[in-house]
Amino acid sequence: MKAHEKAWVVTVLMGLGHLRAAYPLRDLTHEGVVIYGSRGTTPDPEYGIWRRLRRIYYASSKAGAIPVVGRALVALLLAVQRIPAYYPKTDQSRPSHAVKFLRRLVSRRGLCRSLGDKLATAPYPAVHTFYATAVAMDTLETQAPGRLQDQYLLICDADFNRVWVPEDPGTSRIRYLAPCTQVRRRLLAYGVPDGAVLMTGFPLPKENIGTEAGLEILKADLFERLLRLDPARKFFSYHERSVLGWLGRDFVPAARERSFNVMFAIGGAGAQAEMVKKILKGLGERIRRGEVRLTLSCGIQKKVFERILGYVNGMGLRGELDRGIEIVYDQDVYAYLDRFNARLRRTDVLWTKPSELAFYCGLGLPILMADPIGAQEELNKRWLREIHAGVTPPGPIEACGEWLFDLRDNGRLAEAAWDGFLKARKLGAYKIERLIRTGEFREGVSPLEQ
Amino acid sequence: MNTLILVALALSGTVLCLFTAFTVAFRRGRKTVGAGARPYPLVSLLKPVKNIDDDMAANLESFYRLDYPAYEVLFAVDDFKDPCIGILKDLQARHPHIPTTIVATGHPPFENPKIHKLARLESKSRGGLFWATDSNVRVAPDSLRRLVDEHLVHDAKVVFSPIRGSSSRSFASLMENSGLNFFTSGSVIASWFLGRQAIIVGKSILVEREALETFGGFGYFKDYLAEDFLLGEAFTKSGFRVSTNCTWVTNISQTTTLKSCFKRLSRWAKLRYHLRRPVYLAEILLNPIVIALAGWAAFGRRGWAVLAVTAAAKVAVEYANFLFVNPEDARRLRNHLLFPAAVVVKDIVFFAVYLTPFFSRQVEWRGGRITIGKHTLIRIPANVDNLVYEGA
Numbered sequence: 001m002k003a004h005e006k007a008w009v010v011t012v013l014m015g016l017g018h019l020r021a022a023y024p025l026r027d028l029t030h031e032g033v034v035i036y037g038s039r040g041t042t043p044d045p046e047y048g049i050w051r052r053l054r055r056i057y058y059a060s061s062k063a064g065a066i067p068v069v070g071r072a073l074v075a076l077l078l079a080v081q082r083i084p085a086y087y088p089k090t091d092q093s094r095p096s097h098a099v100k101f102l103r104r105l106v107s108r109r110g111l112c113r114s115l116g117d118k119l120a121t122a123p124y125p126a127v128h129t130f131y132a133t134a135v136a137m138d139t140l141e142t143q144a145p146g147r148l149q150d151q152y153l154l155i156c157d158a159d160f161n162r163v164w165v166p167e168d169p170g171t172s173r174i175r176y177l178a179p180c181t182q183v184r185r186r187l188l189a190y191g192v193p194d195g196a197v198l199m200t201g202f203p204l205p206k207e208n209i210g211t212e213a214g215l216e217i218l219k220a221d222l223f224e225r226l227l228r229l230d231p232a233r234k235f236f237s238y239h240e241r242s243v244l245g246w247l248g249r250d251f252v253p254a255a256r257e258r259s260f261n262v263m264f265a266i267g268g269a270g271a272q273a274e275m276v277k278k279i280l281k282g283l284g285e286r287i288r289r290g291e292v293r294l295t296l297s298c299g300i301q302k303k304v305f306e307r308i309l310g311y312v313n314g315m316g317l318r319g320e321l322d323r324g325i326e327i328v329y330d331q332d333v334y335a336y337l338d339r340f341n342a343r344l345r346r347t348d349v350l351w352t353k354p355s356e357l358a359f360y361c362g363l364g365l366p367i368l369m370a371d372p373i374g375a376q377e378e379l380n381k382r383w384l385r386e387i388h389a390g391v392t393p394p395g396p397i398e399a400c401g402e403w404l405f406d407l408r409d410n411g412r413l414a415e416a417a418w419d420g421f422l423k424a425r426k427l428g429a430y431k432i433e434r435l436i437r438t439g440e441f442r443e444g445v446s447p448l449e450q
Numbered sequence: 451m452n453t454l455i456l457v458a459l460a461l462s463g464t465v466l467c468l469f470t471a472f473t474v475a476f477r478r479g480r481k482t483v484g485a486g487a488r489p490y491p492l493v494s495l496l497k498p499v500k501n502i503d504d505d506m507a508a509n510l511e512s513f514y515r516l517d518y519p520a521y522e523v524l525f526a527v528d529d530f531k532d533p534c535i536g537i538l539k540d541l542q543a544r545h546p547h548i549p550t551t552i553v554a555t556g557h558p559p560f561e562n563p564k565i566h567k568l569a570r571l572e573s574k575s576r577g578g579l580f581w582a583t584d585s586n587v588r589v590a591p592d593s594l595r596r597l598v599d600e601h602l603v604h605d606a607k608v609v610f611s612p613i614r615g616s617s618s619r620s621f622a623s624l625m626e627n628s629g630l631n632f633f634t635s636g637s638v639i640a641s642w643f644l645g646r647q648a649i650i651v652g653k654s655i656l657v658e659r660e661a662l663e664t665f666g667g668f669g670y671f672k673d674y675l676a677e678d679f680l681l682g683e684a685f686t687k688s689g690f691r692v693s694t695n696c697t698w699v700t701n702i703s704q705t706t707t708l709k710s711c712f713k714r715l716s717r718w719a720k721l722r723y724h725l726r727r728p729v730y731l732a733e734i735l736l737n738p739i740v741i742a743l744a745g746w747a748a749f750g751r752r753g754w755a756v757l758a759v760t761a762a763a764k765v766a767v768e769y770a771n772f773l774f775v776n777p778e779d780a781r782r783l784r785n786h787l788l789f790p791a792a793v794v795v796k797d798i799v800f801f802a803v804y805l806t807p808f809f810s811r812q813v814e815w816r817g818g819r820i821t822i823g824k825h826t827l828i829r830i831p832a833n834v835d836n837l838v839y840e841g842a
Contacts, residue, residue, distance in 0.1 A: 040830060302670075306687040309664060313689025321664060330666075331673065 001439035006030040008126040012037045017356040021129040024203040024429040081375045093191025098163040112136030125150035131164040156356045159379035165190045199443045201425025202359035205341040212430040219247045222364035227256040234411035263295040265352040270304035280315045282400035287324035297328040305329040354380035361389035361420025366413040389420030425450040455745035462738040469636025474774045479696040482599040493521040494577030498567035503586035504704040514545045518594040522549040526567035528557045561672045568668040583654045588700045596697040597656040606693035607661035611654040612638045614698045623706040625796040631775045648692045652678030654699040676721040676826040716806040723807035724826045739797040765790045
């Protein structure tokens with residue numbers, strides 16, 4: 001692989017997941033992250049296609065809340081997004097209808113044509129975080145060879161639909177950046193040659209990690225978090241030596257902070273906003289008593305933010321804003337991600353649907369798993385369970401004031417945080433940067449190298 | 451068909467009578483009682499200004515004669531070459547006891563220019579309450595005290611006002627003022643008292659600083675052109691109390707031309723169209739003269755009679771509003787003589803204005819052309835990176 005100083009980093013705004021994956025790669029970018037399909041980057045006839053796609057995405061994300069019709073729509077969505085069972089192992093390389101539809105959109109409707117023109121203006125490889133742009137560039141390159149450099153596609157879930165891989169993966173020039181082992185297995189099942197798969201891990205924010213060699217920030221934050229998550233010292237009684245060894249500490253301090261910081265992250269489409277009401281009901285009293293600090297991450301949609309603020313006011317918790325309750329919102333998506341990442345450093349539990357945020361368990365964050373939306377999130381949830389980094393709420397949301405504290409006091413959350421740190425890859429951003437800049441790739445073996 | 455038109459006219463008449471009834475009933479506002487001995491907080495009067503409006507010096511002067519213990523005045527201009535600077539400096543010099551600040555903010559290319567100014571003024575201000583008003587607005591000495599009373603007594607985070615259009619000297623300004631007094635203020639007051647729907651007009655908004663800061667300040671609305679309406683909507687949705695005690699502010703329009711009146715009305719029409727399309731489509735029902743004109747053919751020879759009766763009724767309803775709500779203009783005989791013609795022409799102009807959003811998304815405002823989308827989101831040209839969520 002050729003070395004390049006810079007790369008194009010291409011994403012789409014379809015929820016926040018794909019952009020969240022692209023943002024940690026911003027140091028690598030040639031012209032900043034290209035958010036394709038937005039008004040600023042996409043000419044008018046094609047912008048209409050993207051707008052319609054986005055509309056379908058957001059509507060389907062929220063359809064589950066509608067009693068009968070909504071559930072039927074969700075069932076339909078699940079059927080479309082279906083990810084075939086991996087076992088027993090079979091050849092799954094046959095292109096699906098979605099793959100063929102995408103090819104038609106590219107070759108007949110000109111999807112991403114202007115992106116091809118843009119990428120051809122500078123001789124840099126492109127890292128995509130959404131399949132359509134990568135597959136489109138691959139198709140355009142087949143039609144007019146030599147225009148574009150290497151195309152990398154970062155998979156943003158722990159398992160995924162066939163649509164992420166073009167019709168003939170054997171002849172495609174796309175190289176895949178895999179966040180976990182199951183993704184590698186699935187890519188091979190879809191017919192992607194082994195040499196085209198690189199186990200980089202999901203790119204996590206570097207500001208939450210520190211340097212690649214030292215992981216200083218991550219280690220320090222994790223150690224503090226483990227102390228906060230283990231007030232009864234159950235976790236440390238089992239894992240003390242392991243923690244001290246991996247985190248390079250000499251001893252476990254006797255004194256520890258008594259705060260408990262929970263973050264609830266609403267998906268980019270705003271689908272879980274309704275849950276906030278129940279969470280506030282469950283935690284309201286404890287927030288008032290200062291026993292827990294709740295961060296509500298609402299993304300970039302004004303209407304979600306206003307709804308959340310309405311719940312906070314409605315529950316009589318206005319006085320707790322910026323004390324026991326913090327709302328993370330910004331209309332500027334980059335400002336939002338900066339605030340989100342900064343707040344994560346002080347977070348003890350990340351409560352979210354198992355989206356791309358599942359990979360954030362690599363930062364030593366226990367993931368409290370809300371109901372998944374879509375087949376890929378079901379499999380993200382399975383992956384989190386497999387590595388013991390995800391915890392399923394053991395009771396109704398309204399009772400979270402009871403079970404959250406039980407989970408903490410019996411050391412279960414600290415264990416999930418620790419397992420996530422050890423087992424999930426955390427150096428994706430660094431590995432992708434090195435791959436582009438040097439053309440070299442080394443997967444690493446130890447938890448501190450992955 | 452005839453029945454349908456008659457039903458539409460009856461419906462229209464009922465709503466318009468309600469508008470008049472509400473504007474007349476609340477023409478002196480509603481006293482908020484119970485503020486008692488509570489201390490009045492410092493209020494920052496925020497005034498984005500550009501160029502010179504009709505009788506601007508007198509308008510601004512009225513803000514220096516407020517019967518209120520503690521307030522400061524902050525003006526924002528694009529730059530210090532603005533023709534109104536002389537007036538502002540003169541006011542500052544003549545009222546040294548009232549802290550006055552003049553800030554040049556520049557003109558943002560892709561933001562709501564008024565919000566751009568308000569956000570800059572916000573950062574320079576000291577008050578716990580903001581009172582944002584337009585430069586062509588004049589107020590009574592007790593206005594601020596009454597607005598603050600409403601805030602204190604009812605814990606209203608936003609207090610809004612109906613608008614009285616006044617000082618008509620030209621035919622177009624008589625039309626425009628009549629539209630403000632009848633249609634705008636009628637819908638503002640009736641919507642509030644009948645359905646608790648806050649239709650906030652940016653001519654005058656009192657807002658609590660702390661509540662506004664929950665949203666990140668005025669900047670929260672910078673990407674939208676209908677910042678006033680959206681501010682009310684955001685506060686209401688977020689569980690903050692929004693209220694009015696009908697403390698009127700007076701919009702001074704003396705020499706408006708038909709062209710500038712048309713431009714302003716069509717800007718407002720485009721905003722309403724992009725905010726709530728179904729409501730906008732229903733607005734045509736509030737134009738009985740146009741309904742009667744449309745139904746002319748259906749009524750055959752009686753079409754004239756229907757039109758004449760409708761026009762007479764509409765003039766009568768608006769005239770009642772004129773007499774009670776706009777007494778200053780009612781002192782001029784010329785306005786009485788021109789009033790029937792002004793009502794009929796206005797309604798025909800209103801219909802032409804009503805059609806404009808169906809053909810154009812572009813508005814002219816504060817020296818720039820702005821293209822708007824859903825919820826009046828300001829559209830950024832294709833060559834500029836836009837990260838604002840555009841909605842699904």
